[in-house]
Amino acid sequence: IMSLFGEVPQATPVAVFKLSNDFKEDANPKKVNLGVGAYRTDEGQPWVLPVVKKVEKIIVADNSLNHEYLAILGLPEFRSSASKIALGEDSPAIQENRVGAVQCLGGTGALKMGAEFLRRWYNGNDNTKTPVYVSAPTWENHNAVFANAGFEDVRPYKYWDAEKRGLDLDGFLGDLESAPKHSIFVLHACAHNPTGTDPTHVEWMQVAEVMKRRKLFVFFDSAYQGFASGCLDKDAWAVRYFVTQGFEMFCAQSFSKNFGLYNERVGNLTIVARDSDNLKRVLSQMEKIVRVTWSNPPSQGARLVAITLNTPELFAEWKDNVKTMADRVLLMRASLQAKLQALETPGTWDHITQQIGMFSFTGLNPKQVEYMIKERSIYLMASGRINMCGLTTKNIDYVAESIHETVVNVQ
Amino acid sequence: LSPNLDQILLSAKASDYLIGSWWSEVQMGPPDPILGVSEAYKRDTNPKKMNLGVGAYRDDQGKPYVLSCVRKAEAQIAAKKLDKEYLAIGGLGDFTKACAKLALGDNNEVIKSGRNITVQTISGTGSLRIGANFLSRFHTEARDVYLPKPSWGNHTPIFRDAGMQLKAYTYYDPKTCGFDFQGALNDISKIPEKSIIMLHACAHNPTGVDPRPEQWKEIANLVKKRNLLVFFDMAYQGFASGDIDRDAWAVRYFIEQGHNIVLSQSFAKNMGLYGERVGGFTVVCKDAEEAKRVESQLKILIRPIYSNPPMNGARIAATILNTPDLYKEWLGEVHGMANRIITMRELLVANLKKEGSTQNWQHVIDQIGMFCFTGLKPEQVARLTKEFSVYMTKDGRISMAGVTSGNVGYLAQGIHAVTK
Numbered sequence: 001i002m003s004l005f006g007e008v009p010q011a012t013p014v015a016v017f018k019l020s021n022d023f024k025e026d027a028n029p030k031k032v033n034l035g036v037g038a039y040r041t042d043e044g045q046p047w048v049l050p051v052v053k054k055v056e057k058i059i060v061a062d063n064s065l066n067h068e069y070l071a072i073l074g075l076p077e078f079r080s081s082a083s084k085i086a087l088g089e090d091s092p093a094i095q096e097n098r099v100g101a102v103q104c105l106g107g108t109g110a111l112k113m114g115a116e117f118l119r120r121w122y123n124g125n126d127n128t129k130t131p132v133y134v135s136a137p138t139w140e141n142h143n144a145v146f147a148n149a150g151f152e153d154v155r156p157y158k159y160w161d162a163e164k165r166g167l168d169l170d171g172f173l174g175d176l177e178s179a180p181k182h183s184i185f186v187l188h189a190c191a192h193n194p195t196g197t198d199p200t201h202v203e204w205m206q207v208a209e210v211m212k213r214r215k216l217f218v219f220f221d222s223a224y225q226g227f228a229s230g231c232l233d234k235d236a237w238a239v240r241y242f243v244t245q246g247f248e249m250f251c252a253q254s255f256s257k258n259f260g261l262y263n264e265r266v267g268n269l270t271i272v273a274r275d276s277d278n279l280k281r282v283l284s285q286m287e288k289i290v291r292v293t294w295s296n297p298p299s300q301g302a303r304l305v306a307i308t309l310n311t312p313e314l315f316a317e318w319k320d321n322v323k324t325m326a327d328r329v330l331l332m333r334a335s336l337q338a339k340l341q342a343l344e345t346p347g348t349w350d351h352i353t354q355q356i357g358m359f360s361f362t363g364l365n366p367k368q369v370e371y372m373i374k375e376r377s378i379y380l381m382a383s384g385r386i387n388m389c390g391l392t393t394k395n396i397d398y399v400a401e402s403i404h405e406t407v408v409n410v411q
Numbered sequence: 412l413s414p415n416l417d418q419i420l421l422s423a424k425a426s427d428y429l430i431g432s433w434w435s436e437v438q439m440g441p442p443d444p445i446l447g448v449s450e451a452y453k454r455d456t457n458p459k460k461m462n463l464g465v466g467a468y469r470d471d472q473g474k475p476y477v478l479s480c481v482r483k484a485e486a487q488i489a490a491k492k493l494d495k496e497y498l499a500i501g502g503l504g505d506f507t508k509a510c511a512k513l514a515l516g517d518n519n520e521v522i523k524s525g526r527n528i529t530v531q532t533i534s535g536t537g538s539l540r541i542g543a544n545f546l547s548r549f550h551t552e553a554r555d556v557y558l559p560k561p562s563w564g565n566h567t568p569i570f571r572d573a574g575m576q577l578k579a580y581t582y583y584d585p586k587t588c589g590f591d592f593q594g595a596l597n598d599i600s601k602i603p604e605k606s607i608i609m610l611h612a613c614a615h616n617p618t619g620v621d622p623r624p625e626q627w628k629e630i631a632n633l634v635k636k637r638n639l640l641v642f643f644d645m646a647y648q649g650f651a652s653g654d655i656d657r658d659a660w661a662v663r664y665f666i667e668q669g670h671n672i673v674l675s676q677s678f679a680k681n682m683g684l685y686g687e688r689v690g691g692f693t694v695v696c697k698d699a700e701e702a703k704r705v706e707s708q709l710k711i712l713i714r715p716i717y718s719n720p721p722m723n724g725a726r727i728a729a730t731i732l733n734t735p736d737l738y739k740e741w742l743g744e745v746h747g748m749a750n751r752i753i754t755m756r757e758l759l760v761a762n763l764k765k766e767g768s769t770q771n772w773q774h775v776i777d778q779i780g781m782f783c784f785t786g787l788k789p790e791q792v793a794r795l796t797k798e799f800s801v802y803m804t805k806d807g808r809i810s811m812a813g814v815t816s817g818n819v820g821y822l823a824q825g826i827h828a829v830t831k
Contacts, residue, residue: 008549011707014500014714038496046494060489066475067724068467069685072446105533105717112716121437144715217433248433262497263722274432284440291443291565292572293716295536299686300723 015140019379028377030398034390035379037193037358038262039325042392047325049260051317055307065303070296072287074103074268078302081309082268085232086189086222086239086251093243097276102269102286103297107223107254108141110269111186114219114250115149116289117282122217123182128152131183133175135159137383139193139221142186157185160195165351165363167197169206176210182217189222189251190235191357194385198228198356204238208245218242218249226258228357230326232319248273255305257358258322264301325389329358332391339400346407360386364406371410376402444564445804452802460800461818463809466616466781467685468748471815476748478683480740484730493726498719500710502531506725509732510691514645514659514676521666525699528706530713531720534690535646535677536565541692542642542673543573544712545705550640552605559583559595559609561806563616563644566609580608583618588774588786590620596633604638612645612674613658614780617808621651621779627661631668641670646677651780653749655742671695678728680781681745687724748812752781755814759783762823770830783809791829799825 019035041047059065073079079101084094093099104110115132123130128150134142136156146154157179158171176185187207192198199207211218220242225235239251255266269286273279290296308314337352352360364372364384372378378399380386391399442450448464470476501507511522511529521527532538543556556575558566559582567577580602581594602608610630615621622630634641643662651658665672671694678689692709696702713719731737760772775783787795787807795801801822803809814822 008701008704008708010704011711014710017500046496048492048495052495056489060485066477067481067684067686068475069465069679072443105721108714108718109716122433125436141715141718148715256497261495263495263719265717265719265721273434278432278434278437281437281439282434285437287443288440288568291446291536292569293537293540294533294688295565296446296686296688298533298688298721298723301721 016381019381022373023379026377026379030395031377031379032390032395032399033379034386034399035381037257037387038389039257039260039358040389040392042328042394044390044392044395047260049318049321051308051314051321052260052304054317055304055314058307059300059303067299070103070299070302072290072296073101073283074297075299075302075306077310078306079103079268081306082253082255083270085225085309086236086253086270087243087272088233088236088240091240091243093272098273098279100271100273100279100283102271102283102290103302104252104267104269105265105294105297106256106267107221107252108145108267109265109294109297110252110254110267111142111145111221112149112293113269113286113289114252115146115151116293117286118184118217118219119150120289121282121285122184126150131155131180133157133179133183133185135186135188135192137194138186138188142221146186159192160197160361162363165348165361166354167199167203169199169203172199173206173210176207176214176216179214179216181215184217184219185211186219186221187238189220189225189239190237191224191228191359193223193357194359194381194383195361196355196357196359197351197361199238201237201241204241208242208247212245212247218247220249220251222251223254224257224357225253226319226322227326227329230323230330232322243272248278255301259305259308259318261301261304264304265298266301266305329388332388332396333360335393335396336391336400339396340403343400343404345404358387358389360388362386362403364403368406368410371406372402376406378402448802448804455800455802457800459818459821461802461813461822463801463803463813463822466680466810466812468680468683468781468812469815471751471817473813473815473818476683478741478744480731480737480744481683481727483740484727484734484737487730487734488726495722498531498722498725500530500713500719501706502720503722503725503729505733506689506729507531507691509729510676511693513655513732514648514662514674514691514693515666516656516659516663519663519666521695526696526702527693528696528702528709529691529693530706530709531725532675532690532692533717533720534679534688535644535675536569536690537688537720538675538677538690538692539566539569539644540573541709541712542675543570543575545694545709546607546640546642546673547574548712549708550605550607553603553607553640555603556607556609556642557599557602559611559615561617562609562611564804566644575607578606582615583620583784585786588620588784589777590622590626592622592626596629599630599633599637599639602637602639606639607642608634608639609642609644610661612643612648612662614647614651614782616646616780617782617804617806618784619778619780619782620784622661624660624664627664631665631670634665635668635670641665641672643672643674645674647680647780648676649681649742649745650749653746655745666695671697678724682728682731682741684724684727687727688721689724689728752811755811755816755819756783758816758819759814759823762820763827766823766827768823768827768831781810781812783811785809785826787826787830794829795825798828801825
């Protein structure tokens, strides 16, 4: 029988995973992987949070637990406690019963559900022409998530100023002002990926003012809460500010990084609506989208997070674990910057300590990146993005020297 | 100049700012016809209530059953102290290889030649969805998917949402509560070439009616003549007859006959891993090179939905499938679950006779798998729910897994009452 798939072309691999693959195959003992966004200890090892190990034991010992289906929208105690993490225990929106949530497969799944809902129900019905704005640059999967949900017009909004290595506020505000009304904007709640550059509080207020006036839709992507500053509340400032400003909005939350639960796919789409009636109808439609995508979400990770968030001592321990991770990143930032300054590497390197979260946009250009990979076996994204977690006290000298050599020799 | 959030909160109620809502035109979605049944059941306060809606296995005490091999696998996994790093987009290799072997057989030529691609999916639904998306994008010759009449309620919305069109072929004969073989052949013979035909590998959902091997052979032949793309949905391997290989017979036969099928598998029922969301999607390709191309495209489809699949369930399933004594224990437990259901079928019919029912209930015994198409009409179903608190789907489907030796008598009473 003739093959039905004879014409299926080979797709190009997803860049970040190819990078990890190439790293794995590199025989150089000095190799460093500054690619994929996962936390590493100072020994360069993955870290299962101590609180997670504890809660796993609790789950294993509890014979009343089984593997039955969760509800379509997920584990209720997970959804509500996760939303509280984002919006704050005392959030007026929660008290007013106008906050709901959908448990999803990681942050990606939460973005997906939000995108699918918006395509069907926002700005008319099935209005695939509503522009969706994602930051320039942004996490590379944002484009695909919204495009696959049917949106035909996914555009960049100005964000990163390569010249000054900081936020292009004027450009950002300008794009907000010129965006068609009702456009959707994907905002990074904190620890912008890939630049590590966040707006200040005052800058967020300006963004909010324009968005409210021009009736733009707020869609937060919150993948690093706690990871940026080490403090959950601090990292949620922008999301909570927007709530006080009365927005109806979505917030896609990931617990991959701050709980280290990458492969359990733990995410939450928090929905802030005008009132509980609107919320109810929105959730009912979310159920239908879930049902044709994955029916109901996986239980293990959600259980783990729910138990942790709802048990005071465990919650405290978790916050401490999060701070441990954030602190190590901050230490590596300070260390790298100090070393580059000591080496008198050409250029300014303040952005390394000014940027926040897991990633840093080094400012290295594609040729310099290629040099780093080929000549020094240091793996980073073509954009110049490095994962600070890939740095350790043992390899930081080698990395700093390599950056120095690269900047000096390659333009 | 950083504003104090507390001060902002005190100054006005946030909802004061809201003029309208984006969502005023969003309609209230109707409850899911299958999962909605469980939710209605939960609200009922009648102590004799029965949930015969969702196909989730229950033991003879009506309790969820965590398989012993699952508990053992979990203990083994816990002892290994594994990390939680992201899986590959296509999932856990140990799982996908074992998943393919389970369906196709250890020594299958397809696996040996590397011409299948099997990816880990979010259980059966996730598998069907990836499959639907893949066909929608790459099977441009035809947009029509032919489902058996009736089929699992969620098949239609899944394919529709992926942009396919749904059609049907005759399958169930309400007169006999059995398979309408001639009707099926008639309809299949008219399906336009290159269309997609969905076949339930075993334990047809919702009817419990499966073709016999000789009938499968004729169907395979006709499908080949019509040059149709076969999509097998196998959610109950092991659960139908109690025998893994017997239940996969149709899938393997079609492949032997040269059909390059696509296949969805679920481990929700046969391993009781419902909430862990363990499944697989397989494309049987022309050769290994084509399989690589197809794999690359499946990854492109998966990434914008959920990036990569959940580890826990796949790890459990892989451990069971790849550890000989756990695998053996699993086969025994699946056999046990299937047997309990067969026993309940027999008990139900016996009790109906005892109640004095003069209807023909042979189909309850002839049908196979978790579900029974009772033949009850919607009005009778409504009465059964209202008067007896027996919850089931409108089409008359009951999950035999919800029947126990303790409640089968009550169920027989109710069914007799609404059918006499």
